[in-house]
Amino acid sequence: MSLEQDSTPDFKDSVNRVLEEAFFPTSPAATLRESIFSEILAGVLGASPSTEDLDELREAMEAHEAVPDEATAEQIWEVFEASYTTTGERGARGKKAKRYVLPFHPSIAKAIKPKETRNWGKWYRMLMTETDPVALNTSLHDSFVTRLEEMEASNLFEQIFIDAAHELQPGTASQQADPDPIKPYVASCATRFQEDLRVWLDDEYDSPTNWLQSTKDLFCFHFMMYYLQLSINLRAEFQAAADGELETFEPRIREIYFGLWDERATHDRRFSKEWRERDDQGLERFVYDSWGRLAALRLINDAIPESQTSAEQPVYTLSEAVEELSETQQQQCAAEIATFANFEDSGTMDLPTAAVRLVHAVRRYYESRSKSNQTPISMGVNVIRQLGEGQDRRYYRTQRKVGPTLRLNRSALRFFARLFASGQDDKHYEQFLDYLRQRGIYLDSQSQNVALEELDEMGLIDRQSDSGGSVYVRAI
Template sequence: MTMDNFTQPFNPYLPQSVEEVPNKNSLSSYLPIRTKGNDFDVNAVIGLVLRGLLRKKVEGYSYEEFVSDCQEAFAEKLGEDEFWHVLKEMYFDNKDIFTVSPELLLFRAQKGEFSAGDSRVASMFTNLLQNTRVEEFDAKLNFIEREMLSTLRNKMKADSSLKASEEPYLPYLSEAFRDDLKFLARRPKYLLNEIEAFLSFYGFAYTAQLSLALTDWYSGQKPVAKPLYFIMDHERASNERTHIKNHGYKLFNESSTRLFPMLTMLELLQPRSGDKNVLKVPLWAISRDIQDSKYLHLKDKLENFARAFKSQRNLDTTLIESDSAIDWLDNVMKLAVAQFSVGERFNINKRYVVEVEKALASPFIQSRGRSGRVLVLNQDYLILLTNLVVGEKDKIRFYELIAAFEQRGVFVDKQTEQELIKFYERIGNVERMSDSGDAVYVRKTI
């Protein structure tokens, strides 16, 4: 939808009368959470994400058929029934075969194995991937496992159904996600061990940063990472730590109240092209394209829509009179938020924030008595994040590590920085050349 990629400037269909304005707010892009029905199976989500990454699927081929085909393959090569019974117990009876290669997890992305909720959550990650592809996983397998994987690959089919439907709202986070997943893909066993935690972290980081970025659209500039402060899960959270108190959980909770109001309005602003290949666009990109457009009627369309929406929702919000289309878009977004400030819609939005926290944020929130709730990272998440950031390098400087954390939506204060160094020293992946952060190097743990 950008001016660079499409021949048509921003020119959406917008309701122009009270009768055309929909009574209900609907959300189908940029966040998978709905006001209810947000239970999802993490194994199905993982299978769907890998299906989108590989562009392959296993369809019309049951797990039982796969086991039978493996038995037949080994009968031809080994010819010993007793040996097959050993393999069956080792790999198949309890589905331990799923730990051999990520490609085996495609069984969990078959029709009938996942729900609409699973599909929605997986689409969040598919959109972060922006059609990044991995041909296959080069796992270091023994002869037996290679034979099993070869049997599966013979049944795989090409699949392009799970692809991006949105331009990334947070390009910087999408880039980090793609880089980190490619790092994991080069280490299939590590990916299998960490994929659940990896998706859990990015699901929350994306949601939190999206909530912070939503109001910063007027300039039409791409968002940058906004400060959101975490502590290690064993740290104390005193009220004197102002960043932790004011720019941690409290900030996330407050900014989350914008998600449903602004994203449902963004849904109405999307162009109605009828072309499935046209991606949905972020609010900041719409702002940029409006400012780039020479179509004078955009101002009238946005003004008519704003007045119709205000009347249909019976709002008393004061509209700023202007000859600028971008100012009328500002009026539209103010109305989007205002409709949720009273009545039943206020309660609906409160429930939505609860659903967001429950579905995507709960591993990162702790209650600390009088200090209230705080955002935390436990040691497992920290080690994973550290390994992803160090990446293919042998080691990086500590301050570079902190900067890369911030690019992934994790900010820490000076006290937590010192706790991190102590933690790295305990697990033995730090080199301290001096007491300053400039001379502290951090290594991977893998």
């Protein structure tokens, strides 16, 4: 398969990776977790907030019957800004950093439109979709909506702003029909998300505010992991295409090595090399190249008339296209890719060859531009970073001389232990490691020992000497 013969085309930002009905329903950008989650909550509740202006929320608060005068209102607002809002670290090009409201209650998300919206609600729908057959998990979705609609204020201070937010809502949202399903590329990612959300919906021990903020961290982890697993699996699929082995490919959750937050990232540790491994084999490269691979899938599916698809098979992966489409249909898809990329020898290519060559062409195109103008970084790699970073639970860390690594800080480790053992009897530590692996989190033997020590220090480990020294994770 010749790749060097292709010149670098000028795509002029025409490379579209969005497949609205499956796999990658929107093109995300790096925004704060708070903004992402607010957008999701509004969509889940069928709301269409119309204002980004926090001054409107302040005015509604000042008019509240529990606020007696301007001096009190000023004090209340100062406390609110300090405790219930956040900003980016700095503004772009010297501008003042934007301020975001923490979605501490669903009413806030229904009233305040988050900045830089990217329709993250479609990602929620995708991870709420079951694939055999393709259908939304309506039972779980309805349970989530009910939990949100019945949520109370955690304290009287919050109640003032919840009441103020009600005043800003643009009328009562009409009863929404169940959202349409969106087929995930890695179905097991959706399965694990649904399992964790169902467990978390049964949690009654946190205050409403803390429960909702933990839900935000849960969503952002699963979004981050889906993006990573999508990128890894796309790389595996297109490599199988290059090797003529597509019949053996099947998307699945694959191992990603994490470290614990304070572990030393020495050169011999797997997690320290996972993000930027040598020979362009690291996660950063896979996420970067997912842009071209998704664009190839989009072109393939654009070339297939709607009359030749069905509700059961609305969008094809590369391996499905090669397996299920006729030779004539595959040639149509290859021709669509060749025309888009202006390949000179378009008449001699089969579909796998055309798809792989497009990925290389897209890579060359973006790498020919300045790093600050490479869209796969600003709307790809940086999205992973933003989803992984947070105020409390963190899954991604960047260090000088080390670079980016995937990590679990103590709060994240405790949260996963809580999800794992919630509402059940104590369970063996090895089962907890299996729970993490089922979600793509792999720990080497050193990290497993560090995780055990940290859980023990947090009082979450029960050592039973009468069971042969067995180690159990305590139910919280």
